[in-house]
Amino acid sequence: MPVQQKALVTGAAGFVGSNLVDHLLETGWEVVALDNFSSGQREFLVDAARHPQFKLIEGDVLDRPTLDRAVQGCQWVFHFSANADVRFGLNHPFRDLEQNTIATYHLLEAMRAQNVKNIAFSSTSAMYGEAEVIPTPENCPLPIQTSLYGASKLAAEGLISSYAEGFGFNACVFRFASVVGKRYTHGHIFDFYKKLKANPRELEILGDGTQKKSYLDVKDCLRGIMKACFEGQAKYERPRYGVFNLGTTTYCQVSESAGWISSEMGLEPKLNYTGGRQGWIGDNPFIYLDTKKIKSLNWDTSMSIEQAIRGTVRWLAQNEWILERRQ
Numbered sequence: 202m203p204v205q206q207k208a209l210v211t212g213a214a215g216f217v218g219s220n221l222v223d224h225l226l227e228t229g230w231e232v233v234a235l236d237n238f239s240s241g242q243r244e245f246l247v248d249a250a251r252h253p254q255f256k257l258i259e260g261d262v263l264d265r266p267t268l269d270r271a272v273q274g275c276q277w278v279f280h281f282s283a284n285a286d287v288r289f290g291l292n293h294p295f296r297d298l299e300q301n302t303i304a305t306y307h308l309l310e311a312m313r314a315q316n317v318k319n320i321a322f323s324s325t326s327a328m329y330g331e332a333e334v335i336p337t338p339e340n341c342p343l344p345i346q347t348s349l350y351g352a353s354k355l356a357a358e359g360l361i362s363s364y365a366e367g368f369g370f371n372a373c374v375f376r377f378a379s380v381v382g383k384r385y386t387h388g389h390i391f392d393f394y395k396k397l398k399a400n401p402r403e404l405e406i407l408g409d410g411t412q413k414k415s416y417l418d419v420k421d422c423l424r425g426i427m428k429a430c431f432e433g434q435a436k437y438e439r440p441r442y443g444v445f446n447l448g449t450t451t452y453c454q455v456s457e458s459a460g461w462i463s464s465e466m467g468l469e470p471k472l473n474y475t476g477g478r479q480g481w482i483g484d485n486p487f488i489y490l491d492t493k494k495i496k497s498l499n500w501d502t503s504m505s506i507e508q509a510i511r512g513t514v515r516w517l518a519q520n521e522w523i524l525e526r527r528q
């Protein structure tokens with residue numbers, strides 16, 4: 202692990218970002234948190250706010266003066282803000298480009314101006330589209346994009362790798378499987394939980410339920426990020442640029458997941474499938490990442506997909522206030 206330093210976390214009030222903030226503070230970092238609270242929750246930063254090494258900047262990653270202020274004096278930037286909802290991209294065609302690609306450009310420029318050279322970026326397994334190779338390795342053939350979200354993240358990866366090459370940045374890019382766990386606020390577990398609270402007897406499932414996905418607990422995800430950033434340089438694709446898949450070595454079907462969620466809630470609903478191999482346009486029916494590269498750094502998951510999903514349901518049950526906050 203590094204000598205403790207100062208980091209900017211964008212998207213710091215979000216699901217993954219707020220867990221990262223806590224982790225950094227616990228391990229001795231000074232943290233500047235930037236968030237516009239568009240999907241982030243103030244409650245997620247309550248513990249952090251008590252910490253003397255924590256500072257919150259409420260602002261937008263599209264606002265260059267805010268970014269200049271936020272990156273000042275930092276050694277690392279963990280860029281986790283995004284429009285993270287894949288599903289509704291087609292309703293707002295500019296949103297992913299603006300929030301995920303253009304925002305990344307502004308952040309890189311602010312970093313360049315302030316001479317901050319280390320960046321960790323939350324990309325996504327959605328950028329693999331309907332992958333031709335499964336399990337999908339980091340160096341798979343250039344994927345055809347199936348969502349505006351995936352496209353916007355791939356474009357951001359392109360910018361980051363170019364800044365590494367051209368301006369001497371050190372960059373670590375993470376393609377996550379679906380992340381679950383404490384402070385989970387969006388995705389199928391959230392949707393199913395909410396639907397089952399409204400009607401415990403029936404559950405509508407988008408698609409035919411055979412979509413295969415991999416889920417990763419947020420704590421395992423964060424351990425992987427820190428490993429790759431601070432022990433992973435030997436595995437980088439270029440001297441200052443590394444890409445790491447983060448996921449579990451198994452996958453499950455959506456129908457199995459529905460069973461675990463229902464049983465954790467003590468329910469036996471009738472499952473109604475809307476049909477089709479995908480739930481919506483851009484829902485990649487099979488996501489399963491090759492994780493050999495991150496595993497070669499002695500990283501592994503600490504729980505099975507079932508344990509991670511059941512743990513997420515328990516967190517939602519203890520924090521039902523979140524159900525009304527998100528779509």
Ligand SMILES: NC(=O)c1ccc[n+]([C@@H]2O[C@H](COP(=O)([O-])OP(=O)(O)OC[C@H]3O[C@@H](n4cnc5c(N)ncnc54)[C@H](O)[C@@H]3O)[C@@H](O)[C@H]2O)c1
Nearest residue numbers: 212214215216217237239240241261262282283285323380
């Ligand atoms: N959760 C997953 O399963 C998953 C999977 C793959 C990749 N990712 C990526 O990981 C990152 C974190 O995802 P998450 O699940 O925590 O999402 P999230 O929506 O909970 O967090 C995103 C945070 O960014 C903030 N934000 C959004 N736009 C902003 C802006 N313009 N200025 C300042 N702040 C802004 C939001 O308020 C929120 O706090 C995202 O980049 C996402 O694309 C997440």
